[in-house]
Amino acid sequence: MNSQDANVVAKLIAAIGHPHLGKCLCAVLDGTVSFDMSCLYLFRFDQPAELLHNGYNGQVSARTLDAYSRGGYLLDPFYVASTHRHPGGLWRMSDLAPDSFFYSGFAISPDLHPCVSSTHGTSIDEIGYIVHLQARAALVFSVMKSHKRGAFTDSEVEYLQAVAPVIRAVLEHHGRQLPHQLDSTDVDSKLESAFVGALGQLTEAQRYIAKLLLQGHSNASIARQLSISEGTVKVHKHNLYQRLEISSHAELFRLFIGYIAQTAR
Structure with a gap:
């Protein structure tokens, strides 16, 4: 690790428990992974999705984010994976999504789904870390690349995998320091x-x-x-x-x- 990398990691550790953690997570990837948007969400079963880092860079309207947080998230494969016992780690949206997801109303609705590009009906490549905090609660840090720039390359995915232990440890500690208690949820509930x-x-x-x-x-x-x-x-x-x-x-x-x-x- 060179001095620049050490400085980035030091800032990342110092940001644990603070609102600017998302920006520091992005800094870990800058220069190696190219992406257009990023986000950090807290997903809890039967609780509204909580946006902890807005890295949409003005490309997603406040109205869309509001609709997503009020219920659209229930259709998001990352939410489903986070709250239904899917293994944590680095996952591509396309690997989590059901077989007809990219033809569903949610996937092509720019009024509900933040990860739809500005061109109606065209999706972007999204890859994210799922870090479980407790039963049916997880933090998800995602980066997204617009359809014009293509998918994440093999080398970019390799780097994302390489830094996964650091990202996971930071998010686990961040989850413990959130300013509110993680609500206990009814694990036997079947319907949101x-x-x-x-x-x-x-x-x-x-x-x-x-x-x-x-x-x-x-x-x-x-x-x-x-x-x-x-x-x-x-x-x-x-x-x-x-x-x-x-x-x-x-x-x-x-x-x-x-x-x-x-x-x-």
């Missing part, structure tokens, strides 16, 4: 409250399938998750669509968006 509010007239099984659909799972993926046939999934979909008086995934997504809009009033 926003989904219950948006889809309250469905049965519990129908709400769970609706949640998986909204998160970007195909019929085949849902069948695998629930150990049922695709035909049974289709029956459940037909019944929940009938109960909600809708006929498509797009309408289901609009119901969810409508619920989030109502919570802002």
Whole structure:
């Protein structure tokens, strides 16, 4: 380690417990990993997403970030991984995402998803560290590259892996020094409250399938998750669509968006 690297790490350690930690994390990557945006979120099961570092550099509107924090995060693969016992570490969004995620309403909605580029419907490459703090609570530090610049290169990913132990240790200590206690959560809960509010007239099984659909799972993926046939999934979909008086995934997504809009009033 040269003196410049030592200075960066020293600043990183000094930033633990302070709001500017995100900027110091970015400094660790600057010069080796090229990225356009960054963020640090605290994800807790059934709690609003908390943005601890806004490195979107003015490319994401306050309205989008507000909608995301009020419920959009429930469809984010990083949130799902953070609160549903997925292993921590360095993960690409594309590796966490369900099979139909990049065709889902969330993934192509610049009004709800901060990681959609300014060109409507085009995604960016996102890679992030998931650091679990306790059951169903994690810090996630992500960096994002716009579609115009291509994906993160193999050498960039190698560097991100190389510094992962430092990033993990810093975020673990930062989590212990957050100015509020991490709320204990009901680990036996099956449905996040926003989904219950948006889809309250469905049965519990129908709400769970609706949640998986909204998160970007195909019929085949849902069948695998629930150990049922695709035909049974289709029956459940037909019944929940009938109960909600809708006929498509797009309408289901609009119901969810409508619920989030109502919570802002």
